[in-house]
Amino acid sequence: MKTSHKIVLSIAVLLIVGGIGGYFYARQLFRAPQNQLLITGLPATLPFVWHAEDTGSGPVAHAGLLVPVQVPGCSRPCYLQFDTGAPYSVLYANPLAALQQQYPTMRLAFSAGGDTLKNFRCSLGNGQVLARTVKVLPLGAKQLPEASSNEHFIIGTLGTDFMDGRVLIINYPQQQITLATAVPDSLKQRMVAVPLTFESRRVLLTPQVEGKAQQLLFDSGSSAFALLTSRTIWDKLAQPKALVQTTTVNSWGKSLTAHTAPTAAQLGFGDQQVALGTVTNIEGTSFVQNLMMRVSGMGGMLGNAPFEHHTVVMDVKGGHFGILQTN
Known part of the structure; x- marks a missing residue:
């Protein structure tokens, strides 16, 4: 075997082994510790x-x-x-x-x-x-x-x-949070729900985005942005030739660059549509953060902004994420 072929084969093996190692490393990082x-x-x-x-x-x-x-x-x-x-x-x-x-x-x-x-x-x-x-x-x-x-x-x-094993209800217009053991009948009859998974205590939901089911992590701590996503998805959702707002954000002492653009995209919950308003891509995230995003299957992180006129129901026990218009 020629030396050049051996080098190519060695690199390929390293990439495969490194990819497998990276996969399990990211899964380990994604795992939550025991609930205390x-x-x-x-x-x-x-x-x-x-x-x-x-x-x-x-x-x-x-x-x-x-x-x-x-x-x-x-x-x-x-x-x-x-x-x-x-x-x-x-x-x-x-x-x-x-x-x-x-x-x-x-x-x-x-x-x-x-x-x-x-x-x-x-x-x-x-x-x-x-x-x-x-x-x-x-x-x-x-x-x-x-x-x-x-x-x-x-x-x-x-x-x-x-909220592990329970039901969490956020009424955004009335600024109330309720923690319960079951979804109240008054809400169950009115809400439109999509599947929710709670792997390692991350809230993952699957609404329709542009006609395609997309797994998103609901992150109430990133509510300065409606949807944080990859550059590929950002390119698809951002309105063409729209004004892009570029800002610097701090993440645990590291400066990152956020690009936010208006979008006409909506989140589909059954027959109910919720406008996103804006979509954001962040430059400067680490390899591990990007790997974790790919391994988890997430298409992005969803903040509070799209739901500010709604009540959301996170039924962890039943595996549903519900939404209803608040009067």
């Missing part, structure tokens, strides 16, 4: 407020959802960002330290390294939550806001472990 939350007192309904953020091109009023949380021993209102793109809940070290200094009766049980809390309790509306262990990240505000401030004091992220 115990929740009682359902059904529970609680309000949410919109979290505003500056994306670099100006403020975005509806960048995220914040839900109020009550921590034993603390009289101050606190908030968690509800993020369906996060497969497990986390708390932030800086605001917890500030709270514990102000309210010593909180008695938070940190691990020796300070990166984990044991048996953390809180209430979300009528729901009582016990986190047997919860990760603590070195994030968040280091000082409590003034009592007269309108600032929402965020102490962590509420992930999809919150």
Whole structure:
């Protein structure tokens, strides 16, 4: 065999082995850890407020959802960002330290390294939550806001472990979230549903996009954008010759470039159509992030924007994602 042929064969083998290794590596990254939350007192309904953020091109009023949380021993209102793109809940070290200094009766049980809390309790509306262990990240505000401030004091992220095996209802116009054990009959009779899978606690739904079933990850934490997708899909959905808005976004300290264009595309839920409005492609994502997108089968990440005039029902137990117009 010629040397050049051996080199070509070697490269091919490396690509195959590397592809297989990359596949299983990405699947491992996509897998969620064991659920540590115990929740009682359902059904529970609680309000949410919109979290505003500056994306670099100006403020975005509806960048995220914040839900109020009550921590034993603390009289101050606190908030968690509800993020369906996060497969497990986390708390932030800086605001917890500030709270514990102000309210010593909180008695938070940190691990020796300070990166984990044991048996953390809180209430979300009528729901009582016990986190047997919860990760603590070195994030968040280091000082409590003034009592007269309108600032929402965020102490962590509420992930999809919150809704595991349950039903989550988001009423966007009324700004309410309900966690229940079953879909209420009043909604079940009215909603139009598509399949929902909850692999590794990611909310994957399959609406029709331009007449084709497309698997999308519903990520309430990326609501500054309606749909984040690949360049190939972006090229198909973006309106030709439309003005493209280019912004710089920060992802865990790394600057990425977002290209957002108007689109006439709609999400199809049975006979109900929901306008997307815009579509976004981001440059600068890592090889691993792109590989995870391909391995998971996702066509993109869907934010809150398309549903802001609707109620959505995520029936994790029954495997349905429902939508209905809110009067």
